[in-house]
Amino acid sequence: MPNRPSGTRESRVFCHICLQIARVFATALSDECFVTLGSTEQVLSGCGVHFTFLLRLTGPTWREDGLKKKEISLLKPKNRTYLRAFLNDSLYPPLELVKKDTVPNHVGLGRVLDADWIDHATLRCWYERCRQDHGRECDAPRYMQGLAPAKPSLLVDTRTNCLVSARLGVSYIALSYVWGQVDCFKTKKSMLAKLKLPNSLSRKHISQHIPTTIRDAIRITSILGERYLWVDSLCIVQDEDDSRQGQLNQMCAIYSHASITLIAVDGANCQYGLRGFKGVTKPRRLEQEVVSIGDGDRCVEHIFPLDCSSSAPYYQRGWTFQEQVFSKRRIYFEKESVRWECSCSRWYEDLEFGDRLDRSNVRVWQTSFSKFYPCLNSYSEMVQELSNLNFTYKEDVLQACAGLTSALSRNFVGGFVSGLPELFSTSHCYGNHGKSAPEGLIQDDLTLLKHQTLCPAGLGLVGTVK
Ligand SMILES: [Zn+2]
Numbered sequence: 001m002p003n004r005p006s007g008t009r010e011s012r013v014f015c016h017i018c019l020q021i022a023r024v025f026a027t028a029l030s031d032e033c034f035v036t037l038g039s040t041e042q043v044l045s046g047c048g049v050h051f052t053f054l055l056r057l058t059g060p061t062w063r064e065d066g067l068k069k070k071e072i073s074l075l076k077p078k079n080r081t082y083l084r085a086f087l088n089d090s091l092y093p094p095l096e097l098v099k100k101d102t103v104p105n106h107v108g109l110g111r112v113l114d115a116d117w118i119d120h121a122t123l124r125c126w127y128e129r130c131r132q133d134h135g136r137e138c139d140a141p142r143y144m145q146g147l148a149p150a151k152p153s154l155l156v157d158t159r160t161n162c163l164v165s166a167r168l169g170v171s172y173i174a175l176s177y178v179w180g181q182v183d184c185f186k187t188k189k190s191m192l193a194k195l196k197l198p199n200s201l202s203r204k205h206i207s208q209h210i211p212t213t214i215r216d217a218i219r220i221t222s223i224l225g226e227r228y229l230w231v232d233s234l235c236i237v238q239d240e241d242d243s244r245q246g247q248l249n250q251m252c253a254i255y256s257h258a259s260i261t262l263i264a265v266d267g268a269n270c271q272y273g274l275r276g277f278k279g280v281t282k283p284r285r286l287e288q289e290v291v292s293i294g295d296g297d298r299c300v301e302h303i304f305p306l307d308c309s310s311s312a313p314y315y316q317r318g319w320t321f322q323e324q325v326f327s328k329r330r331i332y333f334e335k336e337s338v339r340w341e342c343s344c345s346r347w348y349e350d351l352e353f354g355d356r357l358d359r360s361n362v363r364v365w366q367t368s369f370s371k372f373y374p375c376l377n378s379y380s381e382m383v384q385e386l387s388n389l390n391f392t393y394k395e396d397v398l399q400a401c402a403g404l405t406s407a408l409s410r411n412f413v414g415g416f417v418s419g420l421p422e423l424f425s426t427s428h429c430y431g432n433h434g435k436s437a438p439e440g441l442i443q444d445d446l447t448l449l450k451h452q453t454l455c456p457a458g459l460g461l462v463g464t465v466k
C-alpha cells in the first residue's frame with residue numbers, strides 16, 4: 001500500500017482497488033482527492049487486503065443487501081491528510097495513515113501510541129517548538145494586550161516542594177481542573193508558614209490530603225522544564241478574605257500570563273490525576289483504533305475527531321471556561337491522551353506535526369477578546385455562554401463575570417455595573433438625550449442592546465448553581 005512518497009508509482013500492486021486507495025493517501029496536502037471505487041458488490045469481490053480495510057472503514061452495514069448496488073467512494077479533503085469513506089450519503093470517520101519511519105518520505109502522519117504511557121519528549125517538543133517558531137504570537141497574543149500583569153501571591157516551587165511568595169514576572173505553569181464532589185486540600189492562614197518550609201508538600205501528613213491531579217501537576221511542571229506551578233487551592237489563602245478576593249479578581253490575568261496551562265479534562269474530580277507519565281503518575285488506559293491495510297501499513301482513527309463535542313464535567317463549569325479562554329498555551333489531558341493548543345497550532349499525540357487547520361472554540365473566543373473597541377456583541381455572546389455553565393456556589397457566578405468584565409474594562413470605559421457596561425447607559429442606548437453613540441460603538445451593538453437580552457450577573461441570571 002502507500003509507502004511511496006507523493007507522486008511516485010506504487011510498485012507492489014495488489015489490485016485495482018488497493019491501488020486507488022494508495023493514490024488517495026498519496027495526494028498532495030493542498031489537493032483534494034475524490035475517488036469512486038465502484039459498487040460495494042464489485043469492491044467486495046476484490047482482494048482480501050482492501051476488503052478488510054474498507055470493512056473497518058465503513059463498518060459491517062455496507063454488506064447489507066440494500067447497499068450492494070450503492071457506490072463507495074473515498075475522499076481526502078484539501079489541506080487534510082486523512083481519508084474518509086463515503087457510502088449511501090454517509091461520511092465515515094477519518095482514518096490517518098500511520099507513518100513508517102523505515103520508509104523515507106513516507107506520506108503517513110498517524111502514530112500508534114503506547115496504551116499506558118505518554119512519551120514525555122512529545123510534550124517538551126511541543127513547548128519548545130511553540131516558543132521557537134511562534135514567538136510573540138503565542139508568548140504575548142493579541143487578546144492579552146492591555147491586560148494588567150498577573151500578580152499571583154503564592155506559587156508552588158516544584159524544586160523545593162513548598163509554597164513561595166511569587167516574584168513579579170516569574171515564569172509559571174497553571175493548572176485548570178474541576179474539584180468535583182471531593183474534599184480538596186486548601187491553604188489556610190494558620191498553615192501558611194509551615195507550607196513555606198522546604199519539602200512541606202512532600203511530607204506525608206500534608207501530601208496525602210493533596211488531590212492526585214494537583215500532585216501530578218507538580219511533577220509534570222518539572223518534566224516540562226518549568227519550576228513554578230500555580231493552582232488555586234494551594235496558591236490562594238482561602239480564609240483571608242481580602243487577599244482571596246484580590247486573587248479571584250485577577251484570575252484572567254493569572255491564567256493569561258501562565259506559560260502553559262495544564263487542562264485536566266479526564267475524570268469526574270480532582271482525584272483522577274494526570275495519567276500516563278511513567279515513573280511519575282498512574283498509567284492511562286488509552287484505546288486507539290488501529291486498522292491494518294496490508295503490506296505492513298496501518299491506519300489510525302483520530303482520538304479527537306473533527307468537530308467533536310465533549311460532555312466531560314470540565315466543559316460544563318463556569319470557572320474552567322474562563323481559565324481556558326485566557327490561557328495562551330494549553331495542554332489538554334483528555335480521552336486518556338494529550339493534545340496541544342496555542343495561538344498558532346493544534347497538535348495531537350496521535351499525529352506527527354502537521355497542523356490541523358480547524359480553529360478551536362477557545363481561539364474563537366480569544367479573537368473576540370482581541371477587539372479594541374467596546375464590542376457588545378462579543379460580551380453578550382460570552383455572557384450567554386456562561387449562562388449555560390454550572391457553578392458550585394452562587395457567589396461564583398458574580399466572581400466569574402467579574403473576571404471577564406475586569407479583563408474587558410480596557411475597552412469599556414467606566415467598567416461594568418452589575419454586569420452591564422457603564423458606557424452603554426440607558427440614555428446612550430435609546431438616544432433620548434440626543435447624545436451621539438460613544439466613539440467606537442458600532443450600530444449593530446446599539447441594536448443588540450435594544451433588542452437582545454443581556455443576562456447580567458447582577459440580576460442573578462447567569463449560570464446554574466450545581
Ligand atoms: Zn485490493
Ligand SMILES: [Zn+2]
Nearest residue numbers: 130134138342
Ligand atoms: Zn504556539
